[in-house]
Amino acid sequence: MFTVNEVSKIAGISIRTLQYYDKIGLLPPCDHTNSGYRLYDEKSLERLQTILLFRELEFPLKEIKNIINNPEFNRKKAVSEQVKLLKLRREHIDSLISLAESLIEKEKIIMDFSAFDKTKIKEYEKEAKERWGKTSAFEEYKAKSKEHYKNDNAFIAEEMMEIL
Numbered sequence: 001m002f003t004v005n006e007v008s009k010i011a012g013i014s015i016r017t018l019q020y021y022d023k024i025g026l027l028p029p030c031d032h033t034n035s036g037y038r039l040y041d042e043k044s045l046e047r048l049q050t051i052l053l054f055r056e057l058e059f060p061l062k063e064i065k066n067i068i069n070n071p072e073f074n075r076k077k078a079v080s081e082q083v084k085l086l087k088l089r090r091e092h093i094d095s096l097i098s099l100a101e102s103l104i105e106k107e108k109i110i111m112d113f114s115a116f117d118k119t120k121i122k123e124y125e126k127e128a129k130e131r132w133g134k135t136s137a138f139e140e141y142k143a144k145s146k147e148h149y150k151n152d153n154a155f156i157a158e159e160m161m162e163i164l
Helices: 004-011 015-023 042-056 061-069 075-106 119-132 136-163
Strands: 038-040
Touching: 004 015, 004 038, 004 042, 015 038, 038 042, 042 061, 042 075
Parallel strands: none
Antiparallel strands: none
16 A cells, blocks of 8 residues: 555655545545545556556546546557557657757758658547547647647747747
């Protein structure tokens, strides 16, 4: 059994986050100490990993709860889908890094715009939309992703301007 403090350290999230997850029924503790402290077991940690993977992909907590509480939820399949999307994102970022590094090395304009191609990511999003597009959670995810992307770009641009 793990205390809330131990789980916080293991997972790298705050105790308040764990308390909130309990409050909303997303990650209830499996037991309590005599003093009332939350206790978690390995199954709880497995559930927390799944939650954190969905959070990494910007799913709203409400939808994560609905997904993982669904009796038909298949953790292995869900994680497999998450891996696909994460790999696509990594591939895209790797190609952007390669382009930027080659621009530094060659100190001249390279007429290669393939690093900006998001075709694979768009295909995956299209497939996801066909599967889950009719849910309100998917619409919420799209809106959050768009806002997150805008915020990231603004932050990166601001940092770049400071560097320059």
